[in-house]
Amino acid sequence: MSIQVKEIHKQFGEFVALDQVSLDFPTGALTALLGPSGCGKTTLLRVIAGLETADSGRVILEGEDASDTHVRQRRVGFVFQHYALFRHMTVLENVAFGLRVKPRRERPDDAEIRRRVHRLLDLVQLDALAERFPAQLSGGQRQRVALARALAVEPRVLLLDEPFGALDAQVRKELRRWLRRLHDELQVTSIFVTHDQEEALEVADRVVLMNRGRVEQVDTPAEVYEAPATPFVYGFLGAVNVFHGRIEGPHLRVGEATLPHEQTQVIHGAEAVAFSRPHELRIVTDPDTPHGVAAVVERVLIFGADVRVELDSLPGAAVRGEPAHYEVVMPRAQVDALALTRGQRVRLVPSQIRVFPSQAA
Amino acid sequence: MVAVGTLYGRGDARRYETNPATRETDWVKWLILTAALTFFLLFLLMPLIAVFTEALRKGWLTYLTAITDPDALASVRLTLLVAAISVPVNLVFGVAAAWAIAKFEFRGKRFLTTLIDLPFSVSPVIAGLIFVLLFGAHGWFGAWLFAHDIKIIFAVPGIVLATVFVTFPFVARELIPLMEAQGREEEEAAVVLGASGFQTFWRVTLPNIKWGLLYGVILCNARAMGEFGAVSVVSGHIRGQTNTMPLHVEILYNEYNFAAAFAVASLLALLALVTLGLKTFIEWKVERGLRDTI
Incomplete structure (x- = not known):
C-alpha cells in the first residue's frame, strides 16, 4: 500500500508548516520523518491521516486520491505520542474499540472480536494484561496497547507520531528494536515521526529529513549520514565541525589556514561553509606545520575505545564574533601518543571536508 | 473542577504535618482549628439544627399537618417540576457550551466564557427583573404575548426561565476545565478508528466526563430547588399556583406561622442534605478514579 503526497501546503496563520511538500512512501517500507520540532513533520503525518486538512495539495493512498475523504474512511492506523488510550476501558476494550464501532453488517460477532483482540495482544506480548486499565500499565506497555489498537482495524498504513517520545531511554531502545521486528513481520507501510536522529537511522528503511516545512533529503539511513545533501542535514545528523571561509580555487581559506576541497560547484571568491565529522579531523601537535586550522585543546573526554577531544578556536580568531568549537574523535591509543594537555595549541587537519555556498547555510 | 481540586489536597495534609519544614507549632495549630470549628458550629451546624428543632417544636402532628397542607404540597410539586425542567435543559446547554469552549477555536470564545459566569455575578433579583422587563405586561414582548394569550410572568414558565438562567453556569463551569484538561x-483516536461523531461522544467523551457532569447536575439541582430571589420577582406569589418551596416558607413566616414555615424549610434542608451526601459520594468515586490513574 503506497502513500503519495503531492504539493501539500499548510499554513497556521502566518506560520508555514508545510511548504509544497511532495513525497513518495513506497509499499511495505518503514519511513522516518525526521527533523527539529516545528519542522512540519507531525503536521504532515496528521494531514496524511486526515486529522488535519491541507490548504492545498493531495494525499494519494494506494493510487486513489484520498484528499477529500474523512479520516474515518481512510483506514489508517494512528499511534499518538501520549498513547491516547481510552482511560475508562480495559486493554481488551481499547483494542476492540475499532471493531466494535463498525456498522452492524461489517462488525464481527463478539467471539470473533475477542479472538482477534487476543491475537493482537499476543503479538504485542500483552495478553496477560487484557483486563487491566491503561492507568495500571507502564509507558512502554501503553504504547504497545496503542499499537495493537491501531492494528486491530487492519489499517492500510500505520502512522506513528513520536511513538517513543514520552518514554525513558532504556525502554525506548527496547521498543525501537521491537518495532523494527514487528514491521518486518507485518510488512505494513509505516511512517513514523521523530526528532531523534539515532532512532530514525536505527529503525527506518528510509529517512525523510525535514526543516522549516520543506523536505531537505530523502535517502537510506546510511546515505543521509554519509552524504548529507544540505548544510542543514549535515548539522542535524550527528556531531559536526563547521568552518566558515572563502573559496580560493581548490582551497577554502579559513582565517590564515587553507583547506583543500573537491567541490566543483562553488565560485572562486565566494563565501562558503565547510563541514567535517569529528572522526574526519586529525590533530597535529607540531606547532610549525603549515596545514590545518589552529585551535586550543579545551577538554579530553575519555570513555570507551574512542576519545573525544574538545577544542576552541584561537582567541582573536573568532568567526562572526563567536569563537568556534571543534570536536575530534579518535582511538584511545592515538590520543595517548599525542599526550594532549589543556590549553595546548594544535592544528586540525581534515581528511575530508564538504563545502556549501554560504547563503545556503 | 471542585471535585478534583479538593482531592489533590488530601494526601498532602499529612505530609505537611510530618515535615518539620512546614509543621506549625502546636498553639498555632490549635488556634486555627478552634477558629475554624467554632465558625463551623455557629454558622453551619447550629442553623441546621435550629431548622429541625423549630419544625418539630409543636410535635410531629403539627409538622405533618404543615407539610401535607394543600398549598405546601403544591409548592413541593412546583419546586420539583421547575427542577425537573431546568436541570435537563442546563445539562444539555452546559455540555454544549463546555464542548464548544473546550474543543473548538472560534472568535468570541473568551467573551462566551465570561458570559457563562454572568448568572453568578449578577444579583438574582436583577435576573428576575430582566425577565419581567422582557415578558411582563409592559415589557418588550408583553403586548405580543398578551395578544396571543401566553402567560410567562407570574406563571410557571417565568419561574422556569428565571431558574434556568440562575443555574446555567453549574454544569458548564464544572465541565470546561475537565474537558480542557483531557x-x-x-477523541481523535476514536475517529481514526472509524467511530462516528455520536459513537465518539457516547463511548469516549461522556464516560470521561460523567462524574464531573453528575457533580454539576447535583449542584445545579440544589440551586434550582433553593432559588429565591429571581423566582420571587417573576412568580407573583399566588398560593397553590406559583409558589415554590422557598417562597412558601417566606409567606408562612410573614404570617407568623413559624412551625409551618420551619416544617417546609426542613424539607428543603433535607433535600440539601441528600444533595451533600450525593456530592460526597461522587467525590469519593472521583478520588478513587484519580488514584487509579496516578
Whole structure:
C-alpha cells in the first residue's frame, strides 16, 4: 500500500508548516520523518491521516486520491505520542474499540472480536494484561496497547507520531528494536515521526529529513549520514565541525589556514561553509606545520575505545564574533601518543571536508 | 473542577504535618482549628439544627399537618417540576457550551466564557427583573404575548426561565476545565478508528466526563430547588399556583406561622442534605478514579 503526497501546503496563520511538500512512501517500507520540532513533520503525518486538512495539495493512498475523504474512511492506523488510550476501558476494550464501532453488517460477532483482540495482544506480548486499565500499565506497555489498537482495524498504513517520545531511554531502545521486528513481520507501510536522529537511522528503511516545512533529503539511513545533501542535514545528523571561509580555487581559506576541497560547484571568491565529522579531523601537535586550522585543546573526554577531544578556536580568531568549537574523535591509543594537555595549541587537519555556498547555510 | 481540586489536597495534609519544614507549632495549630470549628458550629451546624428543632417544636402532628397542607404540597410539586425542567435543559446547554469552549477555536470564545459566569455575578433579583422587563405586561414582548394569550410572568414558565438562567453556569463551569484538561487526543483516536461523531461522544467523551457532569447536575439541582430571589420577582406569589418551596416558607413566616414555615424549610434542608451526601459520594468515586490513574 503506497502513500503519495503531492504539493501539500499548510499554513497556521502566518506560520508555514508545510511548504509544497511532495513525497513518495513506497509499499511495505518503514519511513522516518525526521527533523527539529516545528519542522512540519507531525503536521504532515496528521494531514496524511486526515486529522488535519491541507490548504492545498493531495494525499494519494494506494493510487486513489484520498484528499477529500474523512479520516474515518481512510483506514489508517494512528499511534499518538501520549498513547491516547481510552482511560475508562480495559486493554481488551481499547483494542476492540475499532471493531466494535463498525456498522452492524461489517462488525464481527463478539467471539470473533475477542479472538482477534487476543491475537493482537499476543503479538504485542500483552495478553496477560487484557483486563487491566491503561492507568495500571507502564509507558512502554501503553504504547504497545496503542499499537495493537491501531492494528486491530487492519489499517492500510500505520502512522506513528513520536511513538517513543514520552518514554525513558532504556525502554525506548527496547521498543525501537521491537518495532523494527514487528514491521518486518507485518510488512505494513509505516511512517513514523521523530526528532531523534539515532532512532530514525536505527529503525527506518528510509529517512525523510525535514526543516522549516520543506523536505531537505530523502535517502537510506546510511546515505543521509554519509552524504548529507544540505548544510542543514549535515548539522542535524550527528556531531559536526563547521568552518566558515572563502573559496580560493581548490582551497577554502579559513582565517590564515587553507583547506583543500573537491567541490566543483562553488565560485572562486565566494563565501562558503565547510563541514567535517569529528572522526574526519586529525590533530597535529607540531606547532610549525603549515596545514590545518589552529585551535586550543579545551577538554579530553575519555570513555570507551574512542576519545573525544574538545577544542576552541584561537582567541582573536573568532568567526562572526563567536569563537568556534571543534570536536575530534579518535582511538584511545592515538590520543595517548599525542599526550594532549589543556590549553595546548594544535592544528586540525581534515581528511575530508564538504563545502556549501554560504547563503545556503 | 471542585471535585478534583479538593482531592489533590488530601494526601498532602499529612505530609505537611510530618515535615518539620512546614509543621506549625502546636498553639498555632490549635488556634486555627478552634477558629475554624467554632465558625463551623455557629454558622453551619447550629442553623441546621435550629431548622429541625423549630419544625418539630409543636410535635410531629403539627409538622405533618404543615407539610401535607394543600398549598405546601403544591409548592413541593412546583419546586420539583421547575427542577425537573431546568436541570435537563442546563445539562444539555452546559455540555454544549463546555464542548464548544473546550474543543473548538472560534472568535468570541473568551467573551462566551465570561458570559457563562454572568448568572453568578449578577444579583438574582436583577435576573428576575430582566425577565419581567422582557415578558411582563409592559415589557418588550408583553403586548405580543398578551395578544396571543401566553402567560410567562407570574406563571410557571417565568419561574422556569428565571431558574434556568440562575443555574446555567453549574454544569458548564464544572465541565470546561475537565474537558480542557483531557484534550482532544482520545477523541481523535476514536475517529481514526472509524467511530462516528455520536459513537465518539457516547463511548469516549461522556464516560470521561460523567462524574464531573453528575457533580454539576447535583449542584445545579440544589440551586434550582433553593432559588429565591429571581423566582420571587417573576412568580407573583399566588398560593397553590406559583409558589415554590422557598417562597412558601417566606409567606408562612410573614404570617407568623413559624412551625409551618420551619416544617417546609426542613424539607428543603433535607433535600440539601441528600444533595451533600450525593456530592460526597461522587467525590469519593472521583478520588478513587484519580488514584487509579496516578
